[in-house]
Amino acid sequence: MTQTPSKYDSSEILISPSILAADFANLTSELRSIESADLIHVDVMDGHFVPNLTIGPPVIKAIKKIATRPLDVHLMIESPETYLEHYIDAGADILGVHVEACPHLHGTLGEIRKIGTEKNRVVRSCAVLNPATPAESLEYALDEADQILVMTVNPGFGGQSFIEAMLPKIEKIRGWIESRGLDIDLEVDGGVTQDNIALAASAGANLFVAGTAIFAKDDRKLAIEDLRAAARKADR
Numbered sequence: 001m002t003q004t005p006s007k008y009d010s011s012e013i014l015i016s017p018s019i020l021a022a023d024f025a026n027l028t029s030e031l032r033s034i035e036s037a038d039l040i041h042v043d044v045m046d047g048h049f050v051p052n053l054t055i056g057p058p059v060i061k062a063i064k065k066i067a068t069r070p071l072d073v074h075l076m077i078e079s080p081e082t083y084l085e086h087y088i089d090a091g092a093d094i095l096g097v098h099v100e101a102c103p104h105l106h107g108t109l110g111e112i113r114k115i116g117t118e119k120n121r122v123v124r125s126c127a128v129l130n131p132a133t134p135a136e137s138l139e140y141a142l143d144e145a146d147q148i149l150v151m152t153v154n155p156g157f158g159g160q161s162f163i164e165a166m167l168p169k170i171e172k173i174r175g176w177i178e179s180r181g182l183d184i185d186l187e188v189d190g191g192v193t194q195d196n197i198a199l200a201a202s203a204g205a206n207l208f209v210a211g212t213a214i215f216a217k218d219d220r221k222l223a224i225e226d227l228r229a230a231a232r233k234a235d236r
């Protein structure tokens, strides 16, 4: 039932609902309600790297059993390199590590791909930037990244406001992807709504995480379609 991530066309608009905003007591029906999305965004927080605690491998394993979309796992934890295999075994199809938590980013991204290959899986590596971290901090590691996530809030909590000052960073990274012909999805996460998704899409993002903007709505399918339509309408 589960799918491995295909090689996406980076011009494709992809929506990744963040289940942080879902009702955790009813995860099965919550996951059913977002089956029209492209991915499922799973936020892992350790209470150290960010001031909040969420879920770990056992819950991800349970989600994986019923998920019909690939899992886009966002690790907001210290020393992520220690836990890569745990999250890949739990079912991550995309595994994101924060640049600020990785002294050996290039190696850690490569390790994500390698562990996947060793297990006969395709696991996409993702480098994540906090708002305060410049794009240049990951430029040297672009060849090991399948995805780059630009945080548009300070990570830790859902329901915060989109920081528009991140748009030039998105533009810069999109410029690198295009000028170097890289196969990298550019993701934004935090405060994405129907009103600002076009700004991020115009700046060059093609993969959009949304928690509150989807789960606070009764009709999740419509919320996903509205986000997709607004992003597609953007000047890209």
Ligand code: DX5
Pocket (backbone or CB within 6 Å): 018, 020, 021, 041, 043, 074, 153, 154, 155, 156, 157, 158, 159, 160, 189, 190, 191, 192, 209, 210, 211, 212, 213
């Ligand atoms: C924040 C998380 C986000 C968050 C997004 O630390 O990484 O994925 O759940 O939620 P919204 O869309 O409500 O900002």
Ligand code: ZN
Pocket (backbone or CB within 6 Å): 018, 041, 042, 043, 074, 189, 209
């Ligand atoms: Zn996230």
